[in-house]
Amino acid sequence: MIHFYLNGKPHQVRDLNPNTTVLEYLRLHERQTDTKEGCGSGDCGACTIMAQRLPSQAGTKSEPFFTFNSCITLLSLMDGHHLLTAAYLADNPENHPDRALLHPAQQAMVECHGSQCGFCTPGFVMSLANLYENNRLQTQDNANAANFSYDEIVASISGNLCRCTGYRPIIDAGLKMQQIGQQLDSANTPSKALTLATDAMASHAAQKTDTDKAESNTQLRPIEPALIDGSKQLFIPRTVSELNQLLAVYPTATIWAGGTDLGLTVTQRLMDHEVIIQLSALxxxxxxxxxxxxxxxxxxxxxxxxxxxxxxxxxxxxxxxxxxxxxxxxxxxxxxxxxxxxxxxxxxxxxxxxxxxxxxxxxxxxxxxxxxxxxxxxxxxxxxxxxxxxxxxxxxxxxxxxxxxxxxxxxxxxxxxxxxxxxxxxxxxxxxxxxxxxxxxxxxxxxxxxxxxxxxxxxxxxxxxxxxxxxxxxxxxxxxxxxxxxxxxxxxxxxxxxxxxxxxxxxxxxxxxxxxxxxxxxxxxxxxxxxxxxxxxxxx
Structure with missing residues (x-):
């Protein structure tokens, strides 16, 4: 099966069509509709969410956050990752009865009128939040880390398209979120994204030890699929020798790396690949x-x-x-x-x-x-x-x-x-x-x-x-x-x-x-x- 965290909660999945994308899983299986589908081809960025690779053992330094297009990314590629969506960046309302405490990227979008129709907004929020949180990670390691520049803000949203705002208010929001973040820091308000990520990393590291022990007892058995749905199977080889064996057994299998073009065969051509060999763990x-x-x-x-x-x-x-x-x-x-x-x-x-x-x-x-x-x-x-x-x-x-x-x-x-x-x-x-x-x-x-x-x-x-x-x-x-x-x-x-x-x-x-x-x-x-x-x- 595949293991991942979604907004701080662990998930384990095995019986699922290997062709399922992250977006499809979020909206249809988890009923989390805060992530939108725009183009379905990785072009518009409306479906952007943020992820972080989880460590293999406790005490390992945090990996940077990164964004990706959930519409063309197979869920299986998130094995061993922590996923964060826009709705969960805000702090829980029960902690702030008067109102939810928005993430600096969200609050800045509100204050700078960075949203009109709102359909693309979750994707922009994730791209800006990714820049903000990675800057926070750098600040933790280096107190003298510089704030992000205008050019870095523009670059961070270069994969997001908007038909309403003309981008200026969104860029203004990117600049504004630094000020909002500094105010939260002075009030000792923790970052929810970093808190969720820290909790997930600690829990994952503890579970990973047990998983590794289980795998060591079954390493001589035939390679089992990570996902299976009827005749459709997805394998995640952990070593090159396993990859070689799988390709010898399934020579016509679809080899899936990042899948940024192969994903279109699922979303645009509606193909269901029978056997997928995924290279992400190699x-x-x-x-x-x-x-x-x-x-x-x-x-x-x-x-x-x-x-x-x-x-x-x-x-x-x-x-x-x-x-x-x-x-x-x-x-x-x-x-x-x-x-x-x-x-x-x-x-x-x-x-x-x-x-x-x-x-x-x-x-x-x-x-x-x-x-x-x-x-x-x-x-x-x-x-x-x-x-x-x-x-x-x-x-x-x-x-x-x-x-x-x-x-x-x-x-x-x-x-x-x-x-x-x-x-x-x-x-x-x-x-x-x-x-x-x-x-x-x-x-x-x-x-x-x-x-x-x-x-x-x-x-x-x-x-x-x-x-x-x-x-x-x-x-x-x-x-x-x-x-x-x-x-x-x-x-x-x-x-x-x-x-x-x-x-x-x-x-x-x-x-x-x-x-x-x-x-x-x-x-x-x-x-x-x-x-x-x-x-x-x-x-x-």
């Missing part, structure tokens, strides 16, 4: 490492790492790549979406693949295959399986629209990215109708390698997204740059070769003519950026 797939050799340095990300987990590492080693994350989806999606999921999903408009292509990333794949099936004297079937690994360039991974080198029983283990050298320069440009929380119409990532004296282009890698059925490298465009002088004319010539590499599609986001023209101009923009980075600018 810490081995959420690790990263930096290896060094005589030739190069290489950064390795586990496929289960979320955008949020990757960000601080990218800020250190690939700042231009990290800057893209501010425009990649929303905070709610970045908290759940994973690197491996973004690659395996093979969407032509995924934000990460074009950049990884330009960086010449390699992808580590694992294949799990049944190699023998025998029947013993008691007529019991016995299976054995083999596991094989391969590492290929990401350019080889994508075959056609939604088709990759993955086969039944395969999964992405990790991604290897060579670190940038001093002579290499990376430029990334995303074009979308909305600046934030939007799918790209087109994306260009260019890595330009210069000669020792910076006078010519030694190598180039141009990754394109949103231009074809798969993310790809613009080979003719790259070849046209190699050996050329570092000037605008060289990049214009290379841009003219772009039609030899790709014939863009026309859809609701942009026409093929627009895409081609924009990407060609973006390549020229890369030239101008490159020349500003050089000690002496090239000739125009």
């Amino acid at each position: 810490d081995e797939l959420q690790q990263w490492s930096l290896s060094e050799s005589a030739d190069n340095q290489e950064l390795t990300f586990g496929a289960g790492m979320t955008y949020k987990q990757m960000l601080p590492i990218l800020e250190q080693h690939f700042p231009a790549f990290a800057d893209l994350f501010a425009r990649t989806a929303s905070p709610q999606i970045r908290n759940m979406g994973t690197l491996g999921g973004n690659i395996a999903n093979a969407s032509p408009i995924g934000d990460l693949p074009p950049v990884l292509l330009a960086l010449e990333a390699r992808v580590h794949l694992r294949h799990c295959d049944v190699i023998n099936e025998e029947t013993d004297a008691d007529n019991d079937s016995k299976k054995s399986f083999a596991v094989s690994d391969e590492t290929i360039s990401l350019a080889e991974f994508f075959l056609d629209y939604k088709k990759t080198k993955l086969r039944p029983g395969s999964y992405v283990v990790g991604v290897h990215i060579p670190l940038m050298q001093a002579h290499q320069h990376l430029f990334i440009h995303k074009i979308s109708k909305r600046y934030e929380d939007d799918i790209s119409a087109c994306l260009l990532a260019a890595r330009i390698d210069l000669s020792a004296d910076n006078s010519s282009i030694a190598n180039a890698k141009i990754g394109l997204g949103g231009m074809a059925a798969i993310p790809l490298l613009a080979q003719h465009c790259q070849d046209a740059l190699i050996g050329q002088k570092v000037n605008i004319a060289s990049f214009k010539m290379a841009a003219d070769a772009m039609p030899l590499d790709v014939s863009p599609m026309t859809d609701v986001r942009a026409s093929r003519e627009y895409r081609m023209h924009v990407v060609q101009r973006l390549l020229v923009k890369c030239a101008k950026q490159l020349m500003t980075e050089l000690p002496t600018q090239g000739a125009a």
Whole structure:
């Protein structure tokens, strides 16, 4: 079964359709209608709620709170978490007979008139409360922690849409809640969110010990599903060896990581996946490492790492790549979406693949295959399986629209990215109708390698997204740059070769003519950026 806390109360669930989302569970099973459904596709943020991963043992430091879109998030992903909804952020009325003591985010929304029709309001409250409570956690660890800024408030609500207020009063509420919170602190009024979380953590740690003991006594038994409903099953492997075994037995199972795109198959296409193998408990797939050799340095990300987990590492080693994350989806999606999921999903408009292509990333794949099936004297079937690994360039991974080198029983283990050298320069440009929380119409990532004296282009890698059925490298465009002088004319010539590499599609986001023209101009923009980075600018 799965174990989680909801607004301070423990829940254990086993007999439930594995395709059940958090939103569906809240509204239909728990009758908690304070969380709203807007788009049903993770775009509008009306269904946003807040969660915190519970520790595995007592005394462990509190994890930060995070927000997510409950409409596309499977309930099973909340195994081992504490969920908080908007209605429970306010203190209980019985503690304050005159009125309920609202959370600073709620009180500020009231005072700043941040709500009109009110449908999106619970989601905004959760996004603001998440910022506020994480700041409180930082203050507990560091008394000198700074208050959040205007920009942080805007970023915190970038995954929430409102058709009524024009956002100004909501941003005002974000600024106001700091003042309200300081007044509560001076009155020694505890944070209900932090109090609920603390109580849940203490209770969970005590129960976790018993659970671990029970598991140690049954570890040799067949792997049991965490959720089951008739023929539908969901497994949560705790080790990679369990994952390998499950994929050998269920090679066509749906592999579910963050599910930020797979969730749409449930809410939009109304699919019921028969067997789901969920990767959320595999810490081995959420690790990263930096290896060094005589030739190069290489950064390795586990496929289960979320955008949020990757960000601080990218800020250190690939700042231009990290800057893209501010425009990649929303905070709610970045908290759940994973690197491996973004690659395996093979969407032509995924934000990460074009950049990884330009960086010449390699992808580590694992294949799990049944190699023998025998029947013993008691007529019991016995299976054995083999596991094989391969590492290929990401350019080889994508075959056609939604088709990759993955086969039944395969999964992405990790991604290897060579670190940038001093002579290499990376430029990334995303074009979308909305600046934030939007799918790209087109994306260009260019890595330009210069000669020792910076006078010519030694190598180039141009990754394109949103231009074809798969993310790809613009080979003719790259070849046209190699050996050329570092000037605008060289990049214009290379841009003219772009039609030899790709014939863009026309859809609701942009026409093929627009895409081609924009990407060609973006390549020229890369030239101008490159020349500003050089000690002496090239000739125009």
